[in-house]
Amino acid sequence: MRPRLRLAIVAAGAAIGLAVLSFAVMPTAGQAPAGGQAPAGYKASRSPFKDGKPDLNGIWQANNTANWDIQGHAARQGPILELGAAFSVPAGLGVVEGDEIPYQPWAAAKKKENAANWLKLDPEIKCYMPGVPRATYMPYPFQIVQTPTHVLMAYEFASASRTIYMNSKDESPADTWMGWSRGRWEGDTLVVEVNAFNGETWFDRAGNFHSDALRVVERFTPVSRDVLQYDVTIEDPKVFTRPWKMSMPLYRRIEKNAQLLEYKCVEFVEELMYGHLRKKTK
């Protein structure tokens, strides 16, 4: 059975937005604004395909520390002593609604274990495809290429990408790293349902994880010319006791010469992964 995930978010201007759902959690003060609706009076420009949909084309990037830890966290010492202040961990308010991730007891223990063995276990360290939603808020830009039938999200990290099939009922033929994305428009919001994950990816460097039962619902809403509101619902009955949400703004890279460059990180991890197999010089 597929639990319904549709969010009924009521955004009420500057006032507190309250989700009235079975799994609703009171957002704490200072939370990222509840999304899903553009501010009154803002109308996004339309797609050049003349299908009447908003135009999300562009190069976008999150500007937060969610990739370090999607929950609120103080600054802390980094794992490599020699890197000192340059590569220690910056603080962040977190992007999880209510700042609580509803792990099942075994999973809470596993998350702690993941965090304790971060360098050994985090797939990012090995340049593996980062999965969704993590790819969105890694500290690298990504480009949206939008057509009426396909929306490509091309990420700088690891040359990962995913295609969102619009109004498709096709199922993935196999489990994947980046998931299987199907999209639809709800007003000016691009709603993407992602499934068929292989369970190998994480949410962040703090050990937050999921299983292959992960189902993600993403909502991309243009709230100004250069900002997309990004709201995500996470559901994974093998790992969590209820669905939970995160949200953040995504900012357009407005530099005139903005373009994705390569971060083909495989060559940066080969020594780490295969170094023990290198021929020893006598």
Place this chain on the structure above:
Amino acid sequence: MAIFEKRPSRALASAVVLAALATATIAGQSRPSGTRAMPRTPWGDPDLQGVWSIATITPFERPGALAGKQVLTEEEAAELEKTNLTTNNQDRRDGAGTDADVARAYNDFWWDRGTKVASTRQTSLVVDPPDGRVPGLTPEGQQRAAARAARGYDSWEDRSLWERCITRGLPMIPGPYNNNYQILQTPGYVVILHEMIHDARIIPLGGQPHVGQNIRQWFGDSRGRWEGETLVVDTTNFSEKANYRGSTDRLHLIERFTRVNADTVKYEFTIDDPTTFTRKWTASIPMSHTDEQIYEYACHEGNYGMVNLLSGARVQEKAADGK
């Protein structure tokens, strides 16, 4: 034969693909170019969008037996396809227990290299020089080629970019599998999704200058423009590590994409690298419409082949030392 350690990400419904390709070819022949308007995007650019396969059995270079011949007759093409099917498309298991047998572990059940010659019936994908052969290497190019040939299994750095799962790179060349490419267009961009080792190549069309000379990339830095019906893409800023047939960071790649009918985009590329080749040369590859789609090819994530290959080499050395 190269050893392909990595299993293709999917077992293709090959028969379906091939049937689709065959149909596309026939349909294409009934609609010669120029007889009807080519599709356009809503903003007026020629429309190259779709999923295209470059799988073909046409050899990259012209075989000696066909010297002087530019195009096969229909009968010769049919004969070549038939021969190809009987020689390649079999489940060979002779020589069990030998290296050759292991190297054949991926037989044509796994491959997806097509069964058809190029729809143009050209005798080689290389079309210039007119002999259909890649021109000779410069002395410097020869030195580098010799150094490459001497490489073994000391480390991953001795292995190809493909085996390392870094990229299949540029230009687009038919391979044994994952020959599908998807083109998407928006105003100002043409995007080519490469299934092989998952690359999304984003080509800006806006006339922007190339990035600075000190930015060197595996895919270089591409800039596209329309010349009539043809998309022309100039790529510079290659990393010297990108190494296409020995090319260096001096490589200037020029690609031309032209939709010649509903089911075919003609893809031509010219290799200009005076430090490596004694002259410029050009290949032409038809891209055929397919109803397939692009799937995730997680290569590095499952690269047990590299671990096994290096482990095997170390074991062999140990055994040799013990003798």
